[in-house]
Amino acid sequence: MFSPEGPSLRELAVQALSSVERGYDLLAPKFDHTPFRTPEAVLDAVGSALRRAGPFDAGLDLCCGTGAGIGVLAGVCRERVTGVDFSAGMLDVARQRVRPDGPPVSWVRADARALPFAPVFDLVVSFGAFGHFLPRELPGLFAQVRSVLRPGGSFAFPLVAPPRPASPGYWMLLGFDMVMRVRNALWRPAFVMYYRAFRLGDVRRELALAGFEVEFQALPEFGRRRDGSPRVRLVVARLPGQPARPGSVNS
Structure with missing residues (x-):
């Protein structure tokens, strides 16, 4: 599951018994050698979809971690790119390792629930962070x-179809979530990370209530399930208004 450069079982246990912020500070130096990092195949597929929709001017990677998604933004944004995360350790690693070609990159430590930005971005992306909410x-x-998007701006993120109830993946994720709930009932501070809590129907509803026009785009690189539904979707939530640049994403 982990490469030899990844964290030891003891290091993972210490992280799991910490707060989310402290846990990621501890994990940061080895995070890119764990399965928790967004796979390159997902980053490439999202980048391809956004290139067809762009270009954009300013982009924000929400909960950027060690910066895996910054390269996606650098490939579709012309003016500047920003990564925001509440873990100082993850941002330190990102500053050291991420040197994308393209527009200048800045790093900001902040909580996604209280972003310190004006509406200056045309595109916000996020990869693999929603289980923490x-x-x-x-x-x-x-x-x-x-609040940080300009009129016509877009919020885009990949969403993997949940595994079928009969599959090993379903029971693995269910077991993980149950362990985390027991851990959080018995131990403080809480470590919020639930793989099954971010559901497509809830996402669609809450984005619409927030004022977004929501579209779903199948990412063809991952194929379809037996019932014809996409294995991975790109969720694109767009604000009404005239975008600052040409281009839009179609489902």
């Missing part, structure tokens, strides 16, 4: 994203 936090989170 409880369902009741989605309205506030999406309101924050809306």
